[in-house]
Amino acid sequence: MRTQALIVFLSVLSAVTVFGQAKLPAYSKQSLPNGATLIMLRKPDVPLVSVSVLFRGGSEAVAAEKTGLAAITAELLRRGTEKRTAEQINGQLDALGAVMSSGSDAQSSMVAVEFTTRTSAKALEILSDLLLHPAFPDAEFKKVLAQRIDGVKSSKDNPARSIGQYFNPFVYPAGHPYARPSMGDETTLARITRDDVAGFFKTNYVGRNMILIAAGDFDPAQLGAQLSQMASALPAGEAFPAPKVAPVQYASGRLLLIDKPDATQTYFRIAMPGVDRYSRDRVPLMIINTLFGGRFTSMLNDALRVNAGLTYGAGSQVIMDRAPGVIYINTYTRTETTGKAIDMALDVLKSLREEGLSPEQLASAKAYIKGGFPTQRLETADQLANVIGDLEVFGLNKGEIDDFFSSIDAVTVERANAVVKRYFTDANLQFLLVGNASKIQDAVKKYAPKMKVVPVSAPGFSAPAF
Amino acid sequence: MRRILSLCVLLAVPLCAQDVKVTTHTLSNGMKILVHEDHDVPNVALYFFYKIGSRNEKPGTTGISHYFEHMMFNGAKKYGPKQFDIEMEKNGGSNNAYTSRDVTVYTDWFPKHTMELMFDMEADRIRDLSFDPKIVESERGVVYSERRTSVDNNPAGVLDEQLSAAAYTAHPYQWPVVGWASDIEAWTMDDLKAHFKMGYAPNNCLMVVSGDVTPAEVLALAKKYIEPIPAQPPPPPIRTMEPEQLGERRVTVRRPAQLPMVMISYHIPRTRHADSASLELLETLLSTGRSSRLYRRLVETDQLALNIRAGSQPSLDPGQFEFSAQVRSGKSPADLEKAIYEELAKLAKDGVPAEELEKARNQSLANLYRQLKTIAGKANLLGTYEVFFGDWNMVNKAAGELEKVTPADIQRVAAKYFTEKNRTVATLIPESKGSAQ
Numbered sequence: 001m002r003t004q005a006l007i008v009f010l011s012v013l014s015a016v017t018v019f020g021q022a023k024l025p026a027y028s029k030q031s032l033p034n035g036a037t038l039i040m041l042r043k044p045d046v047p048l049v050s051v052s053v054l055f056r057g058g059s060e061a062v063a064a065e066k067t068g069l070a071a072i073t074a075e076l077l078r079r080g081t082e083k084r085t086a087e088q089i090n091g092q093l094d095a096l097g098a099v100m101s102s103g104s105d106a107q108s109s110m111v112a113v114e115f116t117t118r119t120s121a122k123a124l125e126i127l128s129d130l131l132l133h134p135a136f137p138d139a140e141f142k143k144v145l146a147q148r149i150d151g152v153k154s155s156k157d158n159p160a161r162s163i164g165q166y167f168n169p170f171v172y173p174a175g176h177p178y179a180r181p182s183m184g185d186e187t188t189l190a191r192i193t194r195d196d197v198a199g200f201f202k203t204n205y206v207g208r209n210m211i212l213i214a215a216g217d218f219d220p221a222q223l224g225a226q227l228s229q230m231a232s233a234l235p236a237g238e239a240f241p242a243p244k245v246a247p248v249q250y251a252s253g254r255l256l257l258i259d260k261p262d263a264t265q266t267y268f269r270i271a272m273p274g275v276d277r278y279s280r281d282r283v284p285l286m287i288i289n290t291l292f293g294g295r296f297t298s299m300l301n302d303a304l305r306v307n308a309g310l311t312y313g314a315g316s317q318v319i320m321d322r323a324p325g326v327i328y329i330n331t332y333t334r335t336e337t338t339g340k341a342i343d344m345a346l347d348v349l350k351s352l353r354e355e356g357l358s359p360e361q362l363a364s365a366k367a368y369i370k371g372g373f374p375t376q377r378l379e380t381a382d383q384l385a386n387v388i389g390d391l392e393v394f395g396l397n398k399g400e401i402d403d404f405f406s407s408i409d410a411v412t413v414e415r416a417n418a419v420v421k422r423y424f425t426d427a428n429l430q431f432l433l434v435g436n437a438s439k440i441q442d443a444v445k446k447y448a449p450k451m452k453v454v455p456v457s458a459p460g461f462s463a464p465a466f
Numbered sequence: 467m468r469r470i471l472s473l474c475v476l477l478a479v480p481l482c483a484q485d486v487k488v489t490t491h492t493l494s495n496g497m498k499i500l501v502h503e504d505h506d507v508p509n510v511a512l513y514f515f516y517k518i519g520s521r522n523e524k525p526g527t528t529g530i531s532h533y534f535e536h537m538m539f540n541g542a543k544k545y546g547p548k549q550f551d552i553e554m555e556k557n558g559g560s561n562n563a564y565t566s567r568d569v570t571v572y573t574d575w576f577p578k579h580t581m582e583l584m585f586d587m588e589a590d591r592i593r594d595l596s597f598d599p600k601i602v603e604s605e606r607g608v609v610y611s612e613r614r615t616s617v618d619n620n621p622a623g624v625l626d627e628q629l630s631a632a633a634y635t636a637h638p639y640q641w642p643v644v645g646w647a648s649d650i651e652a653w654t655m656d657d658l659k660a661h662f663k664m665g666y667a668p669n670n671c672l673m674v675v676s677g678d679v680t681p682a683e684v685l686a687l688a689k690k691y692i693e694p695i696p697a698q699p700p701p702p703p704i705r706t707m708e709p710e711q712l713g714e715r716r717v718t719v720r721r722p723a724q725l726p727m728v729m730i731s732y733h734i735p736r737t738r739h740a741d742s743a744s745l746e747l748l749e750t751l752l753s754t755g756r757s758s759r760l761y762r763r764l765v766e767t768d769q770l771a772l773n774i775r776a777g778s779q780p781s782l783d784p785g786q787f788e789f790s791a792q793v794r795s796g797k798s799p800a801d802l803e804k805a806i807y808e809e810l811a812k813l814a815k816d817g818v819p820a821e822e823l824e825k826a827r828n829q830s831l832a833n834l835y836r837q838l839k840t841i842a843g844k845a846n847l848l849g850t851y852e853v854f855f856g857d858w859n860m861v862n863k864a865a866g867e868l869e870k871v872t873p874a875d876i877q878r879v880a881a882k883y884f885t886e887k888n889r890t891v892a893t894l895i896p897e898s899k900g901s902a903q
Contacts, residue, residue, distance in 0.1 A: 029515075045833075046838070046839060048839075085758070086766075087762070090755065090756035090757040090762075091757040092754070093755070093756075093757075094754075094755040094757040094758075094825055095825045095828070096828075097755075097828040097829060097831070099755075099832070104666050121832060136882035143766070143769065146769070146795075147765075147769075147772060147793075147794075150772050150792075151724060151772060153724035153725055153795065154724065154725050154772055154792050156620065156724050157621050157722075157723045157725065158619065158620050158622075158722050159619055160615055160619070161619070168743070217626060250849055260722075261722065262721060262722040263619055264614055264619060265611070265614040265615065265618070265620050266620050268777065277781050294556055295549070295560065296551050296555065296560070296561075297551045297552050297555050297836045302548075305608055306548065306604070307604065308604065308607075308608065308609075309604035309605060309607025309608050309613045310611070311606060311608070312608055312609075312611040312612040314614055330617065331612070332614075333611065334610070334611065334614060356656065363556070364552075364555060367555075367558045368556065368558055368559075370508075370558055370562070370577075370578060371557065371560075371577045371580070372556015372558065372559075372560055372575070373558055374507040374509055375507055375509045375575060375840065375841065375842065376509060378507065379507050379839075379840050379841070380839045380840060398887075446547045446754060457724075
């Protein structure tokens with residue numbers, strides 16, 4: 001591996017837009033001998049530093065029956081080292097005014113801390129201790145596990161929260177790395193042992209998986225030395241072998257109804273196969289999704305909320321991860337109007353597919369995405385750290401941001417409409433509903449040839465076999 | 467709220483004192499304007515704080531302020547139905563709005579070149595809002611759906627509503643901002659028009675602009691578009707004051723749920739009161755960060771609660787200091803309550819060590835300064851200080867106010883407000899309900 005700074009620091013002022021093109025400010029990137037990547041971006045407008053430590057291999061690096069292990073491991077990092085108890089760590093971070101967060105998503109595990117410039121040395125010493133000498137105390141392990149299991153129960157009392165947990169196990173096939181609820185569930189969490197945590201840490205928190213990003217107001221020489229010392233102390237290990245995963249395909253339409261007998265509103269999602277983060281259609285899909293269900297005047301929100309008053313909000317999402325994901329419609333309506341709202345959502349989908357998008361719609365979506373981009377992604381140091389971390393985890397280059405506006409401009413109406421036809425299908429749609437089954441199941445069974453009903457009180461979030 | 471906000475996790479830390487510069491101006495029609503320049507991104511945050519909220523409502527029309535917040539997007543004279551959003555989004559902007567007990571706030575975010583359009587559209591809807599009966603009905607359904615999501619299908623929403631309804635017996639803070647379901651079903655066109663006339667006058671509104679602007683640009687547009695709108699009589703003052711509470715009140719909610727929940731409320735003074743800084747530090751000492759007293763005791767040590775929140779909202783009239791916790795499996799709400807009371811009694815009896823108070827001061831400042839990281843955060847903070855403290859410059863004075871608080875203040879304030887007599891408790895008890903197969 002090379003050990004070389006690729007870009008030297010430039011004076012970074014507010015150079016976010018150049019000729020109307022949003023650009024990442026300059027940053028340095030170097031590879032350390034153990035394979036870790038160290039990135040530093042100076043943004044001295046506020047005396048704060050945000051340090052994010054990412055490790056490739058998130059929940060997809062965990063066996064399905066132990067879902068939740070990646071998140072538990074990230075949490076346990078801050079619950080005791082060889083020389084500090086959890087309580088000491090919490091007290092010391094709070095005393096500095098530092099804020100720490102940790103967790104995992106499908107692709108990565110993460111611990112991040114934000115602190116004031118003047119407390120850099122102390123904050124980094126604590127962070128190093130957590131990363132290099134975690135003790136995973138057994139009492140803390142047991143406590144976290146029990147808390148997480150109750151967290152699962154709590155989420156089931158609120159359908160707006162629980163539908164997101166039921167979604168992945170339903171739309172991805174069993175064995176797919178994304179076929180898991182992000183928080184784990186009562187059954188998978190109960191299977192995790194302290195040895196699993198120590199093992200996950202040892203395998204995944206290694207140099208070859210590590211991306212370390214500092215953004216904010218700091219002295220590059222001083223902070224760079226501290227960070228590279230910390231990062232270099234981890235063993236090189238083996239890079240997470242990201243498995244090849246086939247795109248999602250559905251042989252038939254399915255409907256899963258989670259029965260919550262006291263619900264007065266039905267929450268539902270309608271899913272179809274999507275793309276991965278590398279798809280050449282990713283920018284057209286962002287534009288299409290903006291128009292279909294990604295903003296207030298989108299087709300879905302206009303029909304279901306503004307015209308019909310059926311819901312507080314209707315939208316859509318395109319999930320683009322390392323492996324191909326899904327596209328889905330997401331909304332809710334009162335129990336009595338469940339069928340009407342689903343019909344209307346399907347009508348909107350049909351009109352997108354059959355009528356396509358107009359040049360005026362396309363121009364509006366392009367302006368909307370560009371107008372919001374600076375404040376949504378590039379305004380603060382922690383936003384910038386997130387953007388750069390995302391590029392690194394997915395192995396994308398800076399052009400993803402720096403050429404984003406020109407990629408948007410390059411999407412023609414013909415291209416957009418071809419992409420619409422390719423993905424926005426009415427075949428074999430996947431319906432997930434959380435609501436009062438006794439009142440809606442007869443009305444909704446027509447939407448798919450196969451339907452299953454599962455009580456919300458059943459343990460876990462896993463989908464039944466269809 | 468008009469739409470659900472996806473809350474980004476912003477991380478915070480104390481900074482050294484910041485000097486936030488603001489240019490102020492009052493138009494001849496009475497609208498005050500605050501302008502803060504920040505050229506970091508080529509965007510602008512434009513906020514309108516109307517001083518009207520659910521405290522200005524009456525039984526029968528509860529929730530109408532919030533409903534009206536929605537109606538402000540449904541068409542005026544020059545920009546008809548849907549046009550506000552269509553024009554805004556196609557020019558790169560987006561918006562939201564929120565309603566509280568005291569204010570209704572409209573929040574616009576857009577690229578700099580869209581600013582004149584925004585002034586034109588904002589002026590149009592303040593001056594000439596239209597009331598289409600069909601849209602009134604459709605929006606009623608939207609608001610009802612919002613209520614179903616935020617209250618009826620959300621245990622915390624139900625419990626909080628019952629808590630405030632019991633804590634206040636006379637003052638309008640007793641009803642929910644979203645409104646009682648029966649009022650959502652019943653309010654009329656006349657109610658809406660009366661509400662508009664009462665609250666939507668330029669002299670009852672504060673404008674805050676933050677971002678890639680100069681005061682001269684803002685003022686020129688304000689003079690052109692907003693100044694010609696005439697002033698009106700402001701909303702009548704709220705006469706009813708909540709009488710002193712004479713003993714603990716308890717409410718129980720029974721509904722299907724996996725875990726119980728407890729909420730506790732104490733009456734406290736309005737935001738513009740000498741005890742505000744002490745109360746803010748008490749909030750931090752009790753529940754900010756994992757080393758805070760209640761988090762340590764309830765979540766980590768006794769493991770009675772899954773989470774704990776404590777604190778108050780800014781308020782024009784005497785408000786509430788609330789505690790909210792989800793009870794762990796197999797643990798009792800009574801034990802959780804007892805542990806909270808023990809911690810509060812400890813503060814009142816023993817006070818707080820200087821070092822712990824210093825930690826809380828740093829954290830409170832952090833909570834303040836993290837809001838200064840974005841132009842949107844600054845617009846909201848400046849407006850909130852101006853409305854609730856009568857002084858936007860609290861943004862620069864807050865550190866000094868926190869600095870003045872002594873351990874003795876914390877002890878006195880805890881003893882004064884956290885009493886059994888001043889307390890209302892709401893408990894959610896899970897009950898089972900059969901599930902269809």
